[in-house]
Amino acid sequence: MIDPRVELLLALADDELIIGHRHSHWTGVAPHIEEDLAFSSISQDEIGHAVVWYRLAAEVAGEQGVRDLATRAPAGGDHADALGLGREPNGYRNAVLVERPNGDWGYSLARHYLYDVAEDVRLTTLAGSSWQAAADATGALRREERYHLLHARTWLDRLANGPLDARIHLADGLVAALVEAPGLFEPLPGEAELVADGVLPDDHATQQQRWLEAVTADLEAVGMDHVLGGDPHHGGGEFLATASGELVARDGARAPSGSGDGGYGGRLGRHSSDFDAVWEEMTGTYRAYPGVRW
């Protein structure tokens, strides 16, 4: 059985690595220069955070533990690479939300926002951990996280108050991302033990509640809270050019459908088919030449 602290760290690290991987897909092709630079920077921060958590996980797991987890990794290699690039797909603990393709920028931005509020809640919780090494690590991460949140909230406000088209893109993105966001708070294997030991001062259900309160407050402030009910276009049906001027409900075709289970499964290593593509691409070079230095 895997040490629950390792489960906790892998969930944190894998979320960071995979969202960082996805964010970096904007590098070079983002819709605006400032956003190209912003998403590239955030991506680097998130992957840097993943490395911090992988190193701590390796300290807890030990050499043999890392080898048991990272069955694709060569012996004696870098632990962060072994954990980040050397596991089987079902060894990854990231939430399904972060493995989804970037899609429309409205979705990417909505996910970035929801994720970074979640990360803020998680890091704040962990800052009070009885496990000193984990609590200490949150300091530097939270300093960077402030800027991610500022970036996300600035855009949330800008799009919500922008032209109608921007509001529609944002609303569609939020509805699609909200469906799977609960997966970020899926209980971990061994969660009860982590809570009992004070390693995790609050369980994930409590953290999710905090996250939802923060998200609700932000969305109310920009007049977008109707998306929490899964309605992307409040009062918005599609206007049909009939004699009656009748409004019909949109069919929701613009919003990608969620998995219907709150995006759960990631913490148990169960992923969507989108993860197969991430894993193939992200680990391909590393796996093809085992044991070499790059």
Added chain:
Amino acid sequence: MSYESKTADFRAHIAAGGKVEASDWMPDEYRQAALRFIEMHANSEIMGALPEREWIARAPSLRRKLSLTAKVQDEVGHGHMLYRVAEDLGKSREAMIADLIAGRTKFHNVFHYPTYTWGDVGVIGFLIDGAALVTQKALLESSYAPYVRVLRRICAEESLHQRHGEDLVLELCAGSDEQRQMFQEAVNRWWEPVMQFFGPPSKPEGDVLLAWGLKTRTNEQLRQRFFDTYVPKLWDLGISVPDPALAFDDVAGEWRWTQPNWDTFWQVVKGNGPMTETRLAWRRWMHEAHGWVRETMDEPRLAA
């Protein structure tokens, strides 16, 4: 004062090593030459991001993933600094992007080629960035002052990139046989495009960019500087250069080399390279799909 006498004064100013600011009077020919040159440079930074960014997702270690993201991020930043310089010469950024994605304007030949392995990332970071650094350092002597100011910053960052590329290549060459082979094959693939990158040997008197002092070195002078620095480095690493004629001629005091196929070069820069259409189509699609974001940034805020 007539246009012609103004132009004569302008030429004398340039010939005396004088610099030109965006707000100065300049002949239309100068403005056009400067704009076309800087726009092409900006386009190249933006298009040059595409072959490299494909390897961010596939980087072989987390450290390399981070450094490659940072590097491509810098290139995008350079592109946009250069677009600002070009804009002041009288063409909007929107028009430049529209011309680029419609294939009406050019970008460097080396960014029209595919990448196959991490060895290509090594070649781009070491040899292509090296070649770009040679040409950009020479451009610090350019007569157009706003360009020079931006180039100073670009050169500082490019020096870091070049070291990043060299470090990556050293790791490959000190690594397994497969890694060395991977880099050697990439050098073989890229040598001709890198030679072409400097342009064909040209007659200085026919070069409008030299005449206006926008450039101060000929294509061949720059290629020779590149040989001076990079050929010995490759040989030291045990990497061969796929040009049997390449050697330093002590008598002439310069490198002898084999002319590449210049027809291929002209075909590629005219937009018929192996990856030209794919990369432009991809950029076109990303641009069009996100018109709404640019519109949002241009529109005033709605009332809260």
